[in-house]
Amino acid sequence: MKFLYSDTQDYVDPGYDFLNDRNSPGRERYWSDVYAHELMEAVPYDGLLVAMSAVRQASGVASTKVRYSTREEQRMLRDGARKFLRYDGPRFKDAMLMGDCGAFAYVDHPVPAYAPDEVVEFYTEGGFTHGVSPDHIIFDCDLNNPPEQAVDDAVRQRYAITLANAEAFLGLVRREGMPFEPIGPVQGWSPKSMAEAAYRLERMGYQYLAIGGLVPLKVAAIKAVLSAIRERILPDTKIHLLGFAKADNIHEFTGFGITSFDSTSPLIRAFKDEKANYYSEGPDGKLAYYTAIRIPQAIENTRLMQGIKRGMFSAEDLHRRERKALGELRAFDQGASTVAATLDAVMDYHQFLVRGDGTGAEQQDKGLDKTAALVQRTLEHQPWKDCGCDVCRKIGVEVIIFRSSNRNKRRGFHNLGVYHRHLQRTLGEAA
Ligand SMILES: [Zn+2]
DSSP, X not given: XXXXXXXXXXXXXXXXXXXXXXXXXXXXXXXXXXXXXXXXXXXXXXXXXXXXXXXXXXXXXXXXXXXXXXXXXXXXXXXXXXXXXXXXXXXXXXXXXXXXXXXGGGTTSSSOSSOHHHHHHHXXXXXXXXXXXXXXXXXXXXXXXXXXXXXXXXXHHHHHHHHHHHHHHHHHHHHTTOSSEEEEEEOOSSHHHHHHHHHHHHHHTOSEEEEOSOTTOOHHHHHHHHHHHHXXXXXXXXXXXXXXXXXXXXXXXXXXXXXXXXXXXXXXXXXXXXSOOEEEEOTTSSEEEEOOEEOOOGGGOHHXXXXXXXXXXXXXXXXXXXXXXXXXXXXXXXXXXXXXXHHHHHHHHHXXXXXXXXXXXXXXXXXXXXXXXXXXXXXXXXXXXXXXXXXXXXXXXXXXXXXXXXXXXXXXXXXXXXXXXXXXXXXXXXX
16 A cells, blocks of 8 residues: 655755754755655655645635745646656656645635646646546535435535546546546545446546545544445556545555555644654554654744733743753753653743633643643653654754754654554555
8 A cells, every 4th residue: 555645845954953943054945955755765655646736826716725836836847746846766766646636725616726638737747647637525425325316416516527527537638648647536425426436437447546535534434435435346446545634544444455545644743733743653563652842932932922022921031941941851862861850841931832821720730731741751752762764863852842844844754754664564464
């Protein structure tokens, strides 16, 4: 089973100065920076997925979340996505480079933001190895399998558009001489309707299907959908799971003949999750998670800056506590401080992130106690010392500090690496 990471322009400054929190001299965004597959010797994924909506602004759709500048888009299409992502050369020659439309970006729009011919041209110019036909997300999945007449017009329309697009898309790809492998997207309002869509896509000629709309579904519902689809299609037809949020439960889906899936969650959790920020593989072979230690830069933290402006605390005092927390943690890493002293210093600074948030003192104390317990666990286990990945070996304790994107993204890269290794190991055992 192949794990694809969906690119969200995640790169770091390889020469970042962690002691002074400064970029390397003369650093230019993107040009000086490195992607995870450049920074890490063991590439932490089997392929990349690029959403068209992240690259190109769709005409008439205000809500697409474009991340690329126009110049970056032009360069990607001129040089090819592989070269743009620096995912070329012999190391990556067999790696997948999948394109999809990023249907979430235009989910509120009556029709998909891009027409099949525009999408085929985009994938072809970008040099993608695989491309998903433009689909339209259907969110509600009713496990009771209501008949077509019982669902909303809008839902039926999305179903019909996705299938009609797929037919036009496949015709265009064939006419171009199959410059990439076309993937048929499955959308539906129930397991049965999704199975029917999968069957129709297969009849059109698709040998690779992508299942969308799984994001809000629980594990049991996803299993119901996959069972229904598998019963209806040929055993050789390949399945990709789009934007799979349950990546950590992937071992529960090994029986469904999944060829590939994409996810961003190991990276995102490094800085978005409340407590599971650092991945580790426990002695039992299961994934274990640690909280990162939050020592934000006072000058970059809105709450702290507001507190300073309102005179709740002084900038100098805060800065002194911030330095003390960092210093104590680094000393601890070197064996020159204790868990208790480090925890004290960290929480002494951390309390200012909570104070003045409008909740009562009792609530705040409870929250702080919880955080202290999680931080203590991280300190006691020192998981960064057990990891041999390129990030942890190079920056050591800095990887566990929740502070600046250069640390937070590197922790995300580490998570991708742990996750990918775990996947290969457990699925190797399952096979
Ligand atoms: Zn690591």
